[in-house]
Amino acid sequence: xxxxHHSPDxxxxxxxxxxxxxxxxxxxxxxxxxxxxxxxxxxxxxxxPIIVVFIFCGFGFWAGLxxxxxxxxxxxxxxxxxxxxxxxxxxxxxxxxxxxKGEKLFLQQCASCHxxxxxxxxxxxxxxxxxxxxxxxxxxxxxxxxxxxxxxxEVNGMKYNGNMPNIGAGLKDAQVANIVSYVRSAWGNQAExxxxxxxxxxxxxxxSRGQYSPKxxxxxxxxxxx
Amino acid sequence: xxxxxxIFAGVLxxxxxxxxxxxxxxxxxxxxxxxxxxxxxGPLFPLRExxxxxxxRQVYISLGCVACHTQQVxxxxxxSDIAKxxxxxxxxxxxxxxxxxxxxxxxxxxxxxxNYGARVSSENEIHAHLRxxxxxxxxxxxxxxxxxxxxxxxxxxxxxxxxxxxxxxLKIDYSSPEAKLNQ
Amino acid sequence: MSQDSYRPxxxxxxxxxxxxxPVRLFFASAFLWLxxxxxxxxxxxxxxxxxxxxxxxxxxxxxxxxxxxxxLFAYGWVTNALFGLNLWLxxxxxxxxxxxxxxxxxxxxxxxxxxxxxxxxxxxGNMNGLSLLEMPKExxxxxxxxxxxxxxWPVVAFSRRPTGHVYVxxxxxxxxxxxxxxxxxxxxxxxxxxxxxxxxxALVHSWFHQNFYLLWFASSAIAAVYYFIPKESGRTVSAxxxxxxxxxTFFLVASWTSPATLLGSPLPLWVQSAGVVAAILxxxxxxxxxxxxxxxxxxxxxxxxxWNNTTLRFVLVxxxxxxxxxxxxxxxxxxxxxxxxxxxxxxxGLEHLLTYSFVSFxxxxxxxxxxxxxxxxxxxxxxLVHLHFWSCAIGTVSLLIITLLGxxxxxxxxxxxxxxxIFPSVxxxxxxxxxxxxxxxxxxxxxxxxxxxxxA
Numbered sequence: 001x002x003x004x005h006h007s008p009d010x011x012x013x014x015x016x017x018x019x020x021x022x023x024x025x026x027x028x029x030x031x032x033x034x035x036x037x038x039x040x041x042x043x044x045x046x047x048x049p050i051i052v053v054f055i056f057c058g059f060g061f062w063a064g065l066x067x068x069x070x071x072x073x074x075x076x077x078x079x080x081x082x083x084x085x086x087x088x089x090x091x092x093x094x095x096x097x098x099x100x101k102g103e104k105l106f107l108q109q110c111a112s113c114h115x116x117x118x119x120x121x122x123x124x125x126x127x128x129x130x131x132x133x134x135x136x137x138x139x140x141x142x143x144x145x146x147x148x149x150x151x152x153x154e155v156n157g158m159k160y161n162g163n164m165p166n167i168g169a170g171l172k173d174a175q176v177a178n179i180v181s182y183v184r185s186a187w188g189n190q191a192e193x194x195x196x197x198x199x200x201x202x203x204x205x206x207x208s209r210g211q212y213s214p215k216x217x218x219x220x221x222x223x224x225x226x
Numbered sequence: 227x228x229x230x231x232x233i234f235a236g237v238l239x240x241x242x243x244x245x246x247x248x249x250x251x252x253x254x255x256x257x258x259x260x261x262x263x264x265x266x267x268g269p270l271f272p273l274r275e276x277x278x279x280x281x282x283r284q285v286y287i288s289l290g291c292v293a294c295h296t297q298q299v300x301x302x303x304x305x306s307d308i309a310k311x312x313x314x315x316x317x318x319x320x321x322x323x324x325x326x327x328x329x330x331x332x333x334x335x336x337x338x339x340x341n342y343g344a345r346v347s348s349e350n351e352i353h354a355h356l357r358x359x360x361x362x363x364x365x366x367x368x369x370x371x372x373x374x375x376x377x378x379x380x381x382x383x384x385x386x387x388x389x390x391x392x393x394x395x396l397k398i399d400y401s402s403p404e405a406k407l408n409q
Numbered sequence: 410m411s412q413d414s415y416r417p418x419x420x421x422x423x424x425x426x427x428x429x430x431p432v433r434l435f436f437a438s439a440f441l442w443l444x445x446x447x448x449x450x451x452x453x454x455x456x457x458x459x460x461x462x463x464x465x466x467x468x469x470x471x472x473x474x475x476x477x478x479x480x481l482f483a484y485g486w487v488t489n490a491l492f493g494l495n496l497w498l499x500x501x502x503x504x505x506x507x508x509x510x511x512x513x514x515x516x517x518x519x520x521x522x523x524x525x526x527x528x529x530x531x532x533x534g535n536m537n538g539l540s541l542l543e544m545p546k547e548x549x550x551x552x553x554x555x556x557x558x559x560x561x562w563p564v565v566a567f568s569r570r571p572t573g574h575v576y577v578x579x580x581x582x583x584x585x586x587x588x589x590x591x592x593x594x595x596x597x598x599x600x601x602x603x604x605x606x607x608x609x610x611a612l613v614h615s616w617f618h619q620n621f622y623l624l625w626f627a628s629s630a631i632a633a634v635y636y637f638i639p640k641e642s643g644r645t646v647s648a649x650x651x652x653x654x655x656x657x658t659f660f661l662v663a664s665w666t667s668p669a670t671l672l673g674s675p676l677p678l679w680v681q682s683a684g685v686v687a688a689i690l691x692x693x694x695x696x697x698x699x700x701x702x703x704x705x706x707x708x709x710x711x712x713x714x715x716w717n718n719t720t721l722r723f724v725l726v727x728x729x730x731x732x733x734x735x736x737x738x739x740x741x742x743x744x745x746x747x748x749x750x751x752x753x754x755x756x757x758g759l760e761h762l763l764t765y766s767f768v769s770f771x772x773x774x775x776x777x778x779x780x781x782x783x784x785x786x787x788x789x790x791x792x793l794v795h796l797h798f799w800s801c802a803i804g805t806v807s808l809l810i811i812t813l814l815g816x817x818x819x820x821x822x823x824x825x826x827x828x829x830x831i832f833p834s835v836x837x838x839x840x841x842x843x844x845x846x847x848x849x850x851x852x853x854x855x856x857x858x859x860x861x862x863x864x865a
Contacts, residue, residue, distance in 0.1 A: 024501045025572060027639055032574035034649040052651070052697075059693060063686040070744075071679035076255035077404040078678045079318050081744070082303035230568050233580055237587045237660055241624075244616065244664035245595070252612050252680055253605065288534035290472015296752055300673030305748040306822075307673075317675040322607035329538045330611045330674055334752040335457070335827045359460070364827060366460040370467055 095174060097193035102182025105175055109167055110183075118187040124162045126155040129187035132224050138194050140221035141180055142168070142202045144212060153214035166211065173199040259323050264401035271400040272321055280326070282392025285385045287327065289368070296331035297340045297396065313341035318404040335364055343397040352390045353382060421785045427506040428496055428562075429783040431513035435493030435559070436776060437852050438521045440845050442485025447838045449478035454834040457827055468532055476543045477531050483541055483621070484524050484552075487764065490772045491629045492517065492559045495582045497779050498636055499563035502579055503570030507562065516558025523551040539600060539614045541621065546601040553593060560586055577652040581632035584660055588624040592617050608675050612668070619667035622763055624660065627731070630771040631659075631698065634724055637774065638705050641721050642714070647704035648697075655697030662690045669742040673751060688742035695735035702728045719794055723774030726802060730766035734759065737813075748820075754828050755816025758809050765837075766805045773801070773844065780851055789850040796843040804836030 022030075072078030107116060114120050118129035128134045133155060134141060145168035152161045168176045173196040181193035261270040275283075286292070299313035307313065317340055322328050346352055357372055357380065359365040371386035382390070401407045421429060455462045456471045463469040496513060500506075527544030530536060536543040544552075563582050596617035599605045605613055639646055646652065668676065668684025706712055706725070715721035737759060741750055750756065777794070781787050788794060808830055815828025 022640060022643055024640075025504060027636075028502055028572065028574045028576040030645050031576050031639070031649055034645055035653070049651075052654075055696075056693065059690055063690060066686055067679070067682055070682040070685070072677075074677075074679045076259075076677050077318070079404060079675055080301035080303055080316055081678060082301065230564070230583065233583050234587055236657065237584045238591075240657070240660040241588060241591055241620070241664055243661065244667075248665065248668060248680060248683060249599075249609070249613055249616055252609055252676070255677060256609055257606055259607065287538040288536060289467065289470055290474075290476050290536070292538045293472040293475045298674050300748070300751070304673035304744060305751060319608045319675045319677070321675065325607065327538055327604065328608055328610045330608070330671075332540070332670070332752065332756065333754075364457060364460060366456065366464045366471055368470075370465055 095177065095196040097181035097195070098178050099182050099185060101175075102178035102180075103186070105171075105179045106182050106186075109171070109179065113162070113164070118183070118189075120160070122158065123160060126153065126158075126160040126162070128183050129189060131155055131189075134183050135189050135191035136224040137221040138180070138192075138198060139202055140217055141183070142176065142194065142199055143206060143217060143220075145176055145180065146199075146203055147206055147209055148211035149214065149217065150211045151213040151215070164211070168199075168203075169208075173197075173203065256319050259320055261323065262320060262403050264403055264406065271402060272324055273400075275324060275395055276391060278388050278391035279395040280392075282388035282390070282395075283325075283327070283329075285389040286392055287329070289389075292329045292331045294333060294335035294364070295337070295339045296334050297338065298330045299338060299340050299398065307338060311345075312338040313398050314407050315398065315401075315405045317398065318402050320402050320404060321398060339393065339396050341396065341398045343394045344399045346394070349390050349394055352393050353386065356386065356390070421782065424500055424504055424506055425497070425782045427508070428500045428510050428513075431510050431517060431559075431562075432493040432497045432779065432783045433852055434514055434517045435489050435496070436780065436848070438517065439486050439489035439493065439772075440848050442481050442489060442524075443841055444845055446478050446481040446486055447834070447841045449474055449481065451831070451834045451838050453478055454829065454831045458829050458831065467534060473532055473534065473536070476536060476540070477528055479540055480524075480531065480543060481528060482764070484527075485521075487626055487768055487772070489517070489521070490776070491585075491626070492520075494633055494772060494775050494779070495560065495563045495586065495629055496566075497783065498578060498633060498775075499566045499582050502576055502636070503566045504572055505566040505570050507566070510562070513559055513562050516555050516560070518555075519551060520555030520559050523548050523555055527552075537601060539610075541618060542596065542600060542614065546597060549593070549597045549601070553590065553597075556590060556593070560589065576635070577646070577649070577656065578632040578635040580653075580656050581628045581635065584656070585625050585628035585632070588620060588628070588660075592620045592624075611671065611674065612676060612680065615667040615670050616664070619670065620664050622760075623663035623666070626764060626768045627663075628659070630727070630768040631731075633771050633775045634702060634728060637720055637724050637778065638702060641718050641778075642706060642711060644705050644708060644711070646701050648700050651697045652701055655694045655701065658690075658697070659694035662687050662694065666691060666738075666742075669738075669747075670756075672742070672744060672747045685742050685744065689739045691735055692739050695732065699728075699732050719798075720774040720778045722798060723770045723777070726805075727767045727770035727774065730762055730770065730805075734762045734767060737762070750816050750820045753816035753819040754812040755820065758812030758816060761805070761808055761812065766809065770801075770805075773797070776844075776848065780848060784851045784854075786851055786854060789847050793843040793847045797840045797847070800836050800840030800843065804833045804840060807836070808833035 070081065072081070113125040114128050115125075118127060120127040126133070133144075144164065146166060147169070148164045148166040150163045152159060154160075171179075176199045177194045177196040180199075183189065184191035184193065261272060263270055298317045299315070300307045301316035302308050308316065321340075346355075355365075356368040358367055358369070368386075369380075371383050371389070372380045373383055375381040399407075452463060452469075453471060453475050456464075456474070463474075467473075492513075524544075527548040530545050530548065531543050535545055537545070563586055567579060567583060596613055599613045600610050600617075604610055635646065635652070638644075665687035666684055668680045669688035671684065672681050674681075706715055706721075706728075712725065715725050741747055741755070741759070777788065811828045811830055811833065815824065818824040819827070
């Protein structure tokens, strides 16, 4: 069954294009073969499938990257991309310092130097228990955790020469706040808990910087009298 | 690819992927959203709409106002809505939980109306604007919503009264847990 | 020159004859709705610049006329034409002869009557506030039934086809035919019958909108392009083995793009980001389509030869429109650029690019091919064909320039007013009138002469 009447749509122009016109059944059959056995590889064209696969992979990679960066943790209450992430994902629930979480994090992150009992190691790692460095200024302890500290320092009359890395840089605001709150209430310490917003504030204020020296931090936040 | 069942199943799969991925997950996250106070113990927002405003929304819909007006304020990071004065903060999903039909709109031939009620001073101002928009405004006159009273003064019909009550009720002058007003 | 040399009547193939009646009905009603829609678009374009035009009466207020125009264009013109196009194309490709094609007529009548009723309701103000869902919810039930009767015949033809081979056009037709009833029913349910809460309504609506445009409109139009290119050029589709990848990626990605039209709205960020990703992934199927289409046409002066073929000339414009749409949609779905053009006439332009410059141009091209086959006479006047093409081509290009550039200027604060589209709307109307005279001349001439030869 062939279509003989392919020209009526051009009453005035028996065009070149039309002379090529093929019947429907031949059209379908020819392509059906094409789908089964791939087109003969031609010069300059055989690379196409590989390139396509590479492009697909590239797109997929980019899509994953974009989603993780711009989805605000899949939070139902994040609408503004420029809003601080923590506030957005915590939504209506206010932050409550969680001492149990703080203790767990302390044992993971800090106890190898400061020891689980908070007494530190003489000469190298200063104690946190009964130390004004821990119970005094919130800003000071948060800064030290976020940026680290190196150099000779004096705590409760003893000299220490240690090197603390910027542990807090890799932690979330709420995690740092939990650790600080724990430290300020453990081993007989009695100081106010710290909120995640405070940590966020300090983090923003100091930006990315190197370790503090004891002299620098004490200039900013002198040690409180016992 | 010759099997019609395969094509049907495949198409159904692709559709349900987006249906589940976007619509159902959206419903899981937002479906039970309710009114909430911005701070603990505060009043619940959004406020319930007055009955007249609910009728007014129907007038708004039936006149096709949504063809030219949106009701959404984008965050400052995504457009200049707040800078243009369309609202003091960006809209959040919670603002719409009480609305029977949500009229976000997609074109701004006229201004955004999400906070219109807070921008105008009185209902009379809205009446005046509906009857005779300022010269140069792209809005047609809605004088047909008014009748002439015995003394020759224009009297709003029920539709006009309801529409104005609705427009006056469009406000985002409250903090929401997701977006606080800047004090 | 005698009348007969203008309209040589010739035999209709048996397959074409078996669907001729419903196809003519669908096309005829589509052309009528197109006329109405383009008159309305001229009126609304004037109303935007002269607010008092047809004012003072709730029946002709801009909001209602604009809603009416959108519905008549989408459900009256494009959808009716796609009923006819899909039916004819599928029966041609399968060589299946319908015995009971009159059932499709019933579907067509139901569909058009409900649309008429819905259109009157919109004018009376009994409408909903979501574009393309404005018609009252009761109408949707009848539309749904009408659709099933009007559109499901390609499925019948395919499942009972005498030949075993399958061509890519058939996948796209089947896909689009399956998609429409599903999205239509789900959306009516979730937006009008038992409305989802709050902004979810807007999300469901955008999901419908995007699927409707891409998986019903564009998918059917792509099927036709896949048919006419090898048919009229006599070449097999180049890189044909990519076409199935293109089909599945198109369907998989397209229905995720809806949140990309809602950037900055009060929907959670991750939903919006998913839409952005999908909008950019749309480039994959579109690149495959471009390789298939342009690769086939661009052999040895193929493009210039296509230019001399009425159908291919329309299709060629449509292909470039589709490619441009994909590029613009992906580019302007990125957050930074979208912030500028959102809510401006830029979006009108993008919508026009997809639904008119691509889909409608494919339908025009297809009509020039199909109508002679189902009426048995050729087009009355080639002058009118030229007038139609040039008027619509210039109209659509100028409308795109005005709305896209104007939208960009609006968004970046360079202009305050909405760009005027009176000039392109009038051009499109002129083109459609030329097209209508030609088409109705054929349709009515056939009805009056009445003889239908059925031997192949």
